[in-house]
Amino acid sequence: MNEKQSSQTNLNEAQEQGRYIRKIRSFVKREGRLTKGQAAALERSWPTMGLKHEDGKLDLVEVFGRDADTIIEIGFGMGHSLVSMAAAAPEKNFIGIEVHRPGVGACLMEAEEQGVTNLRVFEHDAVEVLQDCIADNTLAGVQIFFPDPWHKKRHHKRRLVQPEFVEHLRGKLRVGGVLHLATDWENYAEHMLAVMQSAAKWENLSATNDYIPRPEERPLTKFEKRGERLGHGVWDLKFRRVD
Numbered sequence: 732m733n734e735k736q737s738s739q740t741n742l743n744e745a746q747e748q749g750r751y752i753r754k755i756r757s758f759v760k761r762e763g764r765l766t767k768g769q770a771a772a773l774e775r776s777w778p779t780m781g782l783k784h785e786d787g788k789l790d791l792v793e794v795f796g797r798d799a800d801t802i803i804e805i806g807f808g809m810g811h812s813l814v815s816m817a818a819a820a821p822e823k824n825f826i827g828i829e830v831h832r833p834g835v836g837a838c839l840m841e842a843e844e845q846g847v848t849n850l851r852v853f854e855h856d857a858v859e860v861l862q863d864c865i866a867d868n869t870l871a872g873v874q875i876f877f878p879d880p881w882h883k884k885r886h887h888k889r890r891l892v893q894p895e896f897v898e899h900l901r902g903k904l905r906v907g908g909v910l911h912l913a914t915d916w917e918n919y920a921e922h923m924l925a926v927m928q929s930a931a932k933w934e935n936l937s938a939t940n941d942y943i944p945r946p947e948e949r950p951l952t953k954f955e956k957r958g959e960r961l962g963h964g965v966w967d968l969k970f971r972r973v974d
C-alpha cells in the first residue's frame with residue numbers, strides 16, 4: 732500500500748469508528764515569536780486564565796465560579812476586542828479561542844493591564860474545542876470577528892463559516908443565544924449571509940433581513956478606523972437561535 736492509500740485507509744477506519752477527523756483547517760499555524768511581554772504574561776496568567784483542550788468538557792460554573800451568560804470568541808487575534816468587551820461587561824463570562832500563541836500572550840497581557848478576570852482562553856483549534864469542551868445548549872453568544880477570508884476561490888472551503896460549522900455552533904448556543912459575525916471582505920459577507928439564510932432554526936436580527944449596523948458592543952478596531960477613512964466596508968451579521 733502506498734502512503735496515500737494508507738492515509739485514506741486510516742481516515743476510513745477513523746470515520747467508521749465515529750472518530751472525528753477534519754481534513755480541512757481554517758488556519759495555517761504560524762510559529763511567530765513571542766515578545767518578552769507576551770511570554771511573561773503567559774507564564775503569570777496561564778495558570779488562572781488558560782484552558783486546555785485535553786481537559787475535555789468544561790463545567791462553566793466551576794471555571795468561572797458563578798452562573799452567568801457565557802460568550803465565546805473564535806479567532807480573537809491579539810484579543811483587543813475580546814478584552815475590551817470583557818472589561819465592558821463584567822457580569823458576563825468570556826472565553827476566547829485562538830491558535831496563534833503570540834495572540835494568546837498578547838490577550839493575557841492586555842487582560843492583566845485592564846484587570847479583567849471574567850475571561851478564559853484556549854490556545855487550540857476552535858472547531859475541536861467546541862466539539863470536545865463545550866456542552867450543548869450552554870452559550871449565550873458566539874462571536875467571530877474578521878475571520879480569515881481565504882480570498883482565493885480554491886481556498887473558500889477553508890472558511891470557518893460553513894453550513895456544517897454553523898449547525899454545530901447552533902447546538903452549543905442555548906435557544907435565544909446569538910451568533911455575531913463581522914467581516915471586511917464583501918465576498919465573505921455574502922457567503923456568510925447565504926450560509927446563515929439557508930441554515931435552519933435561526934432568526935436574522937437585521938431589520939433589512941441582511942446585515943446590521945455595527946453594534947455598540949463590538950469595539951471599533953484601529954484597522955477598521957483606517958478602513959473607514961479609505962471607504963472600505965465592514966459587514967456585521969447577527970442571528971439568534973430559535974430552536
Ligand SMILES: C[S@@+](CC[C@H](N)C(=O)[O-])C[C@H]1O[C@@H](n2cnc3c(N)ncnc32)[C@H](O)[C@@H]1O
Nearest residue numbers: 757758806807808829830831856857876877879
Ligand atoms: C484575520 S484574523 C482576525 C483576528 C481578530 N478577530 C481581529 O479582528 O483582529 C483571524 C484569526 O483567526 C484565527 N483562527 C483561524 N481559524 C481558527 C480556528 N479554527 N480556531 C482558532 N483560531 C482560529 C487565526 O489564527 C487568526 O488569528
